[in-house]
Amino acid sequence: MAENKTDTENTGANPILVMLGLAQVGTTERKTVTFGDASAITGSRFWSIVSVVVLIALWFVSAAFEWTDSTFLPSPQSTWAKFYEVFQEGYRNVSLWENIWSSLRRVLYGFGLGCLLGIPIGFAMGLSNTLRGIFDPIVEFFRPIPPLAFIPLFILWFGIGEQSKVLLLFFAAFWVMVIAARSGVLSVKLSKVRAAYSLGASKLQILTYVILPNALPEVFIGMRVALGVCWGTLVAAELIAAQEGLGQMIWVAQKFFLTEIVFFGIILIGVIGVIMDLLLRLLERWLIPWRGKG
Amino acid sequence: MQNLTANNVGMIYKLPNGGSVEALKDVSFDLERGRILTLLGPSGCGKTTLLNILAGFLAPTSGSVSLSGKEIRGPGQDRGMVFQQGALFEWLSVEKNVGFGPNMNGVPVAQTKKIVDDLLATVGLAGFGDKAVYELSGGMQQRVALARCLANDPEVILMDEPLGALDALTREKMQGLILKLWNETGKTIILVTHSVEEALFLGDRLFVMAPRPGRIEREYELPFAKMGLTANVRELKTSPEFIEKREEILSLIWEMEEEIMGSRGEVL
Incomplete structure (x- = not known):
């Protein structure tokens, strides 16, 4: 019984990787071709997170290095400050x-x-x-x-x-x-x-x-x-x-x-x-x- | 007298180009109560048109159909329908699907519940009442369709290729269920099918229909449906009598198909 349990633990998918879309389960994992296979393309959460983080980071960086005039591209900090002010x-x-x-x-x-x-x-x-x-x-x-x-x-x-x-x-x-x-x-x-x-x-x-x-x-x-x-x-x-x-x-x-x-x-x-x-x-x-x- | 009769039924469809198609010509029969009739024939022979006329969904261009001496002019609860898969209401549970007819007719809730429970047990779905229909397999869905149709206690059950979308094994089981229901309820049943074997096995009467114009080409009185209630199904379907009839009908239909192809060839 205990052996069986260890077995499934070792062979099963890592739930965190599955949630992030970095590991596949079921037949999808064993598919040799996924290009054009709609059922295999469910989107990778990991890359969603990366894209949002990169976008926000880019905003911070471009403001910090003043790539453009702050009148056209305000920094995240000043935008937040203004938001807080208007909110209040x-x-x-x-x-x-x-x-x-x-x-x-x-x-x-x-x-x-x-x-x-x-x-x-x-x-x-x-x-x-x-x-x-x-x-x-x-x-x-x-x-x-x-x-x-x-x-x-x-x-x-x-x-x-x-x-x-x-x-x-x-x-x-x-x-x-x-x-x-x-x-x-x-x-x-x-x-x-x-x-x-x-x-x-x-x-x-x-x-x-x-x-x-x-x-x-x-x-x-x-x-x-x-x-x-x-x-x-x-x-x-x-x-x-x-x-x-x-x-x-x-x-x-x-x-x-x-x-x-x-x-x-x-x-x-x-x-x-x-x-x-x-x-x-x-x-x-x-x-x-x-x-x-x- | 509760016969289902057709008197010289004819059906001519008009075409947009001014022409017309004779889907049925001079179809007459008299079906006694409690018989099970199967309709077989190549596509375009008008078997579904005939079923729709009997159901009251189509009005024939000539002749008439009547049940117990009363002319059929529209759909009615005395004639229940079972369609191919996909005619269940997927927004209702199994129970609500089966109880749909009684519900529409204002039958008290407690009475409906009893009807539904009894029927679900009859078709082998006891305990599946609160399931969603889309959670069931194709065979089980058709069991629900049979139960739904029986809930109104119709005199006649009209089935339009009810087992057409099922796999071979499920199909054979469902054929057994249809025979069982036929035997237990004593209803008159008309079943349209593409399968020669199914038509032979289920019909204690069988019409082989022919196209252009759609008509009854040959009639059979068959023993297999009654035998199927007790005999081993595989033995019955592989018996020399069964095979002989099957081959006879297959070659009949084959000839018709050849004829159609031939006449098409001439047109081309």
Whole structure:
């Protein structure tokens, strides 16, 4: 018994090396060719860590040796100091939290509205020939237009208030959600729907118990894309005479050559974007464990 | 009188180029309650079209089908369906899949639970109720599909190549299960298959269908399904009678395929 245990200890993989992606387990370890083999390319954590460390080190070094003017590339230390200062005292009488919150609020409103209207319309397009006929040309025409192209028009129509910013973000999310919902509905296997009809389900029951859960994985992918696009459009939306918001903060700071604020503003936008995607992914794993297993 | 009957059923599909295809022509039969009928034939012979007409998913262009004297005009719970793999609801557990029909019909929860537990035991999946369907093997998934269809207690069970995606060993076991269910429930079963052996073994009636236009080419009354309930399956399938019938049907289908290839050759 004890011998067996030593055996597995000696022959098993080192868990730390496996976690770092420096050692392989299972058949992958014995594969003679991995080039072009997607199942063998899972990414090496070790090299991820190296790349982040090198990037940050490069920032420190370039600032310490003043490779460029500090107005253009502030040092990590001064960026952190500025971040701490703004975090404590705010910038131009607006606290950092208020800036973050007003940006988040705009994105959530725009994204939420995009889902609220986009998903039902996408569903309708996947369920009816007439509705698909009606909406197809509209969707196909507006979808490729970059949302930013609508800024001048929205200012003209809705002024420079909160409305036009939210509407711009809504516009960014809406088409993505329509298309995701439509393809989610159309991805249902005919045999599933027919099985449900034969089991006595009504049309409404087919919609709620078959079409809807079947479309959820694709709707969720759409939500992740839409939220990303909204967040990415944010800075542009806040070009429209905003008083607060992360994008606006960056724009104003840039005018005064406060590059530190521009830097940590960008980093903050990146971090929040990653966190939002992570939350959606967790939600996805919790809500649709069957994804990709149909 | 609970016969499943087809009267001169014809099906003509229109093509976008203005032409048409005759998928079925003058198909008539009368299937008594409790029989198990297998449909066999080369691709394009209309066997799946016929099954879909009986299920009520397609309306024939001529003729009619009826169950117990009542004309079939749409899908209904009196005719259960079993498809090839992939028709289960992967967002529901095994239990919820089997209980789907009763649930849709508002059967009380406790009663549904009893139906589900009984059926899972019948198909050999007792204790698998709370598993996700994608955790099961292909054979087990088809057991769930059989149980799901039986949960509504249909009069007729229509199976569209239910074992088509299974490996040979699992397939043979499942054939045994289908015969067992047929014997125990006394349901009328129609099963579409590509496998000559399966059609011979499972059908106590067998229609060999021919294409262009799709029609019933030859009919057989067979003893093997009833024998299969008690006899050793391998002995049965290697018996001279079984092999003789198998070769007869194989050469019949082979001739049809040759004919199709020949006529295609002329067109080209």
